[in-house]
Amino acid sequence: MWSGNLKTAIASLRSAKWRSLLTMLGIIIGVSSVVTVVSLGEGLKQQVVGQIHTLGSDVLTVRPGKLVSDGSARQSLNLLAFLSTSTLSEQDVSTIAKLPQVSTTVPVNFVTNSAAAGGLQLDNVSVLGTDAQLNDLLRPKMDSGAFFTKENANDNVAVIGSTIAAQLYSGSNPLGHPISVLGRDFIIRGVFAPSAGGLVTIQQSDLNSTVFLPFGPAKSLVDNRTNISQILIKVKPGVNPDTAVAEIRKVLLQNRGGSEDFSVLKQQQLLELTGKVVNKATGFVTGLAAVALLVGGIGVMDIMLVSVSERTREIGIRKAIGATNRQILGQFLTEGLVLTIGGGFIGILVSLMIFGFLRLYTGLEPVINVSVMLLAVSVSIAVGIIFSVVPALKAARKHPIDALRG
Amino acid sequence: MALIELREVSKLFGFGEATTLALDEVDLTVEKGEFLAIMGPSGCGKTTLMNIIGLLDRPTHGTFLIDAKDASRLRPNRQAKLRRDRIGFVFQFYNLLPRLNVLNNVALPLAYRGMTPVRRLKRASDMLELVGLRDREYFYPKHLSGGQIQRAAIARALINNPSIIIADEPTGNLDSHDSKVLMELLADIHRQGNTILMVTHNPELTRYASRVIYMRDGTIVEDESTSIGAVAKGALRTYLRKRKTTEEDTLAGVSALLKDVPGKAMAKGPKRRLPKKVFKKRSRRRARRKVKH
Numbered sequence: 001m002w003s004g005n006l007k008t009a010i011a012s013l014r015s016a017k018w019r020s021l022l023t024m025l026g027i028i029i030g031v032s033s034v035v036t037v038v039s040l041g042e043g044l045k046q047q048v049v050g051q052i053h054t055l056g057s058d059v060l061t062v063r064p065g066k067l068v069s070d071g072s073a074r075q076s077l078n079l080l081a082f083l084s085t086s087t088l089s090e091q092d093v094s095t096i097a098k099l100p101q102v103s104t105t106v107p108v109n110f111v112t113n114s115a116a117a118g119g120l121q122l123d124n125v126s127v128l129g130t131d132a133q134l135n136d137l138l139r140p141k142m143d144s145g146a147f148f149t150k151e152n153a154n155d156n157v158a159v160i161g162s163t164i165a166a167q168l169y170s171g172s173n174p175l176g177h178p179i180s181v182l183g184r185d186f187i188i189r190g191v192f193a194p195s196a197g198g199l200v201t202i203q204q205s206d207l208n209s210t211v212f213l214p215f216g217p218a219k220s221l222v223d224n225r226t227n228i229s230q231i232l233i234k235v236k237p238g239v240n241p242d243t244a245v246a247e248i249r250k251v252l253l254q255n256r257g258g259s260e261d262f263s264v265l266k267q268q269q270l271l272e273l274t275g276k277v278v279n280k281a282t283g284f285v286t287g288l289a290a291v292a293l294l295v296g297g298i299g300v301m302d303i304m305l306v307s308v309s310e311r312t313r314e315i316g317i318r319k320a321i322g323a324t325n326r327q328i329l330g331q332f333l334t335e336g337l338v339l340t341i342g343g344g345f346i347g348i349l350v351s352l353m354i355f356g357f358l359r360l361y362t363g364l365e366p367v368i369n370v371s372v373m374l375l376a377v378s379v380s381i382a383v384g385i386i387f388s389v390v391p392a393l394k395a396a397r398k399h400p401i402d403a404l405r406g
Numbered sequence: 407m408a409l410i411e412l413r414e415v416s417k418l419f420g421f422g423e424a425t426t427l428a429l430d431e432v433d434l435t436v437e438k439g440e441f442l443a444i445m446g447p448s449g450c451g452k453t454t455l456m457n458i459i460g461l462l463d464r465p466t467h468g469t470f471l472i473d474a475k476d477a478s479r480l481r482p483n484r485q486a487k488l489r490r491d492r493i494g495f496v497f498q499f500y501n502l503l504p505r506l507n508v509l510n511n512v513a514l515p516l517a518y519r520g521m522t523p524v525r526r527l528k529r530a531s532d533m534l535e536l537v538g539l540r541d542r543e544y545f546y547p548k549h550l551s552g553g554q555i556q557r558a559a560i561a562r563a564l565i566n567n568p569s570i571i572i573a574d575e576p577t578g579n580l581d582s583h584d585s586k587v588l589m590e591l592l593a594d595i596h597r598q599g600n601t602i603l604m605v606t607h608n609p610e611l612t613r614y615a616s617r618v619i620y621m622r623d624g625t626i627v628e629d630e631s632t633s634i635g636a637v638a639k640g641a642l643r644t645y646l647r648k649r650k651t652t653e654e655d656t657l658a659g660v661s662a663l664l665k666d667v668p669g670k671a672m673a674k675g676p677k678r679r680l681p682k683k684v685f686k687k688r689s690r691r692r693a694r695r696k697v698k699h
Contacts, residue, residue: 004517011505314503320462321515321562322490324483400462404497 009335012307020339023303026296027343027383028350031376033289035351038375039366040358041282046367048274059137060245061265062096062231062252064088086110087261088228095251096233101244104234106131110227111218115160115211116180117168125164127181127211128229129218137232140207145175145190153214158186162194163208179211182221186213241266296343297383304336304391315395316403329396336388337381344380348373407474409569409601410436410459415468415478417454417624428454430624431468436603438569441596441634443612444605445641446621452605453574455621459603460493460572461485472570490518494563496573501559502547508534509543512562519566533561537591553584560591564600571595573604577611589614593634609641 013020064086090107097105109129115122135147143165148157158179165174178185192207219226235244245264252262265273308315315328323331355366417429428451436442444452457463458470461477470478477488502511509530516526534540537557547555556576563571573592577585585608593614596602604615612618618638620628632638 004523008505015505317497317501317503318514318518319486320460320489320495320497322486322518322566324486324518326483327518401457404462 005331005334006338008331009338012311012335013338016307019303023299023339024343024346026299027293027340027380028296028347030289030293030296030383031344031347031380032350032354033292034286034379035348035372035376036354036366037282037285037289038372039351039355039369040364041278041286042369042372043365043367044282045275045278047365048278049271058235058237058241059267060233060235060241060248061267061270062088062092062233062248063263063265064229064261065263086226086228087256088231089255090226090228092252092255092262093228093231095255096231096248099244099247099251101236101239101247102233103236104133104136104232106134106137106232107215107226107228108134108230108232109215109218110229111213111221112182114181115164115168117174117178120168122164122167122209125161125209125211127213127218129213129215131215134212134232137234138207141193143191143193144173145188147212148189148214152189154216155214156184156186156217157189157214159190159192159212160188161192161208161210164211165191181211181213184217184221186211186217293379293383297340297387300336300339300384301387301390303339304332304388305394307335308332308391308395311395312398312403315398316400316405319398319400319403325396328398329392332392332395333385333388336392337384340380340384340387341377344377347380348376408435408471409438409473410434411471411474412459413469413471415455415458415465415470417451417458417463418466427624429458429465432624432626434619434626436601438601439596439599441593441602441614441616442604443615443618443638444603444621445607445609445612445618450621451624452621454624456572456574456603456605459570460495461489490515491566492569494560494566494568494571496556496559496563496571496576498575498578501562502555504547507544507546508539508550508558511547512558512565515562515566530561530565533565534558536564537561551584552580553587556580556584556588557591560588560595564595569601571600571602573602575605575607577606577608585611609637612638612641 088107093105093107096102107130111127111129113123113125113127115125115127132148132150132152140147143162145159147159148155158181160174160179164179168174168179169177174188174191177188179188180186192210194208213221233244233248235241245266248264252264253260318328318331352368355368358364358366412432412434414431414433415429416427416431419426419428430451432451432455434455444455446452454463458465458478461480465478468478469476472488472492477485480488502508503514506514509527512533513523513526513530516529517523521529531540531543534543537560539554539557539561542550542554542558547558550558556579559576560571563573571592576592577588580588589611592602592604596614596616604611606612612632613635615632615638616634618630618632618640619626620630620640628640630638630640
């Protein structure tokens, strides 16, 4: 009976090809946008997580802006704090460095976002002033040269990312060449190896498009003002990170007379936070995509209702030769399901094609997630059932006599 | 035991002022193996009666028994199963589903019974052989003539070995040759011991029937057993009544055919010959109701 229903459904959908296709289109758009958005979010999260993991679990981060706690275990960061001027100062850095639990303290000072060389200027880079010890924390892979050392603390030297090297020096090795930041030339000491994209952690930027300068010279570029976007802290071996967090929080509170405008984060928290930010964004867009799916479902219901009233006589004949209400219901439900499940599968194919284009032409790396696809298919099945039930019930409940006359 | 028994079955349509009485306390018993022809003017309740016997409709009052079991008050699902297993339908129009080929159309009742595709298609094929359509199995209804469609419909009606075959004007749409082929087929089926109920307007077709009932205004006015091969006496009268177009009619631009519109023609003719009792009863009722047509 089931296979019979399927055959009948496919036959009747094929008899109205264009109509079926247009009806499916709603479901296709809905499913493909949900799958694409969720997979993009997943990809973004994995990139971030990958970078955070390279830092290791004994690294703490101090960021400007207060972590908002709403009483429960859930925490979220005030996003606006990231955008405003930093509340962290050099004094904070030196106070933390004096703590017995801390082995390394590295400030990251945002200077500007443009750099130039040989008449070319890039405006989408991050120029950051930092300490030579960052090398110990990040352990970045170098393409050529090396990170600057303590001895370079007052020299005008720079370490640049691979994207910048490729764009400003087009193929030739930039080692020893100058790079100009805010009118001053810095000699390039090292070039990072291309990293697997990604963002955040170091001032929301990718290592590939970052210029690192020694802290002192970087500060002197902007009239000795600082804009410390984060302080990276390595805890001494054997010290519980939680006690270190408590200590750092205490001394920072002392520094500013009790007002808490900063947050001390463990790697785990940082992971959760970035995950939360990405989740919020994807959640919002997924919501929009779900509306598309809903509209598609309503389209299916619409067409099914038309189909039922068009085929009144067929329903009458089927009932006359002994179809029960349930069998008629099954027939029309199957038809709706074929529409929506078909749409679901085509939607997934479309989203796979979109992934291909995204990987080819943008830096985004959507993660093909089987569970997301299963979800999309089951959602389209649910849409099929929900929006076919009304038309199918209408068909099943038709009185045989009225249906035959219809 | 009677195969079909109707006891004081009435059917009302509509509400309030617009209520019409389609069947008026009809009593009818049909034995197994009968070929019953039902005649009467349009709107006399023939089709309503067929629909009630075919379990497509429920009587408003009265009981309807199949094999001495009340079938009129069953739940829709039980009725559907009874239709599937005991009753075969042949309608005047649109018998087959246009999207299925002939073979699948004929096999459809078996599908609703849950039979496997191979078995049901084989059986449908055998049934098509019986009606002489073996070579048209994979044709779609739109590629068949009216007569072939009706023969396929008979194959479908027979496929479940029903105890009752209901044919509502099966030849209404066919030319005389196709009609003859179809009626011979029905006669064959009747000879094999099947019970057939057929609605018809054509007196010629009563030749095939073993019993003819005449209906008017929702009641059975005459019930006649006939010998197969002869036109029923009651039906014969419809021939006798047939007028010729007179000179006055031609002048007035009215054709005799128009005057012979069933209901009106019947109003003269056999009325006087009705048993007195029935006539009185009916006219009394007529006074307090609105007749459907």
